[in-house]
Amino acid sequence: MTRAGLAALAVTLLASAHPVSAQSGSMHGMHMPGMAMPATPKPPAKAKPAAKAKPAAPKRSATKRKPVPAPKRNAAPANEADHAGHATMPGMTMPAAEHEGHDMSTMAGGDSPPAPSPAGAAQSGTALPAGNAPPPPIPTDHAADRVYPPADMAMARHHLQAHHGGGTFHQVIVNLAEVQPHRGRAGYRWDAEAWYGGDIDRLWLKSEGEGAFGAALEAGEIQALYSHAVDPYFNLQAGARQDFGRGPDRSYAAVSIEGLAPGFFEVEGSLFLSTKGDLLARAEGYYDQRITQRLILQPRVEFNLAAQDLPASRTGSGLVSSELGLRLRYEIAREFAPYVGVSHFRKSGDTARFARAAGEDARETSIVIGIRTWF
Numbered sequence: 459m460t461r462a463g464l465a466a467l468a469v470t471l472l473a474s475a476h477p478v479s480a481q482s483g484s485m486h487g488m489h490m491p492g493m494a495m496p497a498t499p500k501p502p503a504k505a506k507p508a509a510k511a512k513p514a515a516p517k518r519s520a521t522k523r524k525p526v527p528a529p530k531r532n533a534a535p536a537n538e539a540d541h542a543g544h545a546t547m548p549g550m551t552m553p554a555a556e557h558e559g560h561d562m563s564t565m566a567g568g569d570s571p572p573a574p575s576p577a578g579a580a581q582s583g584t585a586l587p588a589g590n591a592p593p594p595p596i597p598t599d600h601a602a603d604r605v606y607p608p609a610d611m612a613m614a615r616h617h618l619q620a621h622h623g624g625g626t627f628h629q630v631i632v633n634l635a636e637v638q639p640h641r642g643r644a645g646y647r648w649d650a651e652a653w654y655g656g657d658i659d660r661l662w663l664k665s666e667g668e669g670a671f672g673a674a675l676e677a678g679e680i681q682a683l684y685s686h687a688v689d690p691y692f693n694l695q696a697g698a699r700q701d702f703g704r705g706p707d708r709s710y711a712a713v714s715i716e717g718l719a720p721g722f723f724e725v726e727g728s729l730f731l732s733t734k735g736d737l738l739a740r741a742e743g744y745y746d747q748r749i750t751q752r753l754i755l756q757p758r759v760e761f762n763l764a765a766q767d768l769p770a771s772r773t774g775s776g777l778v779s780s781e782l783g784l785r786l787r788y789e790i791a792r793e794f795a796p797y798v799g800v801s802h803f804r805k806s807g808d809t810a811r812f813a814r815a816a817g818e819d820a821r822e823t824s825i826v827i828g829i830r831t832w833f
Contacts, residue, residue: 628654629832634666636828638801645670645824653685660685662695667703675703681712692717699730705771708732722746737765738778754795758783767808772816774808787830795830 634649667678683697699710714728742760785799810820
């Protein structure tokens, strides 16, 4: 061949080899973990003219990808990158240079995990285990006595108790002050009490009675009692009772218990022993059912009993009398409440027989109109 022919052949070989070498150079250094790059195709043994030359297609790599098994539920992550929340592609692994030295405190929201307490460190507060040790004893000394004169501090404590929990109070309550209209002669009735004292010990005065307008008082009584609180809801009372009105006057020793029963029922039970040896008993109770803040319905019940016949007062043994009442009051003020209602009174046993012999009715139902007040 001539020199001109050799030069044309060299130019043709360089032109056909340049695209392959450029492609191989661009892929050099782009190694992805877990992926095998295809082998660089070799140039053809014999080059054709430039107009008819075609680049050879790259051969596929003989390496086959293995299927990655699905992770099991609740299985531990394969590497620390999964702990940090990195998403990994199947067949890819993190380079060792990138994995090492990665700051784990910046992952999972940026909060660093709490540092474990050093071994042997003392625990305190809520870190202590639960126990059953008894509480410390209540101090019985007065710390202020170390600074101020003890006599002055004792007087200060006395005044503190007198003005905050140890004071004395009083109250007067008229539970019933009513008129009972009848066809013949209208009657009246009262039930009142007053007390003076503190939270534990009090002096009580109680009075009740009934009669008819234009006639002598039928029955009345007054009691003077010492009251002592036996628990937050009940008081034990003891004292004397004096009767007056029609029949012989009687004096009694009185013992009673009164208070607030479960369900907010006001209850009272009493025993009376007269100077003649007559034994009487009484049980009564009522309940305030609030319809509104000022309109109140009050059911009321009372039973009287005797251990023996008392002909002088026309009282028979057993159940002497019973009363059932229903009163509706309206509190114009808390201390002043007019009311209307109905009352059914009935005598029983020998007491009813004594009443019929005297020309009286053994039972009676009447409308009542009255006022309840306290101050």
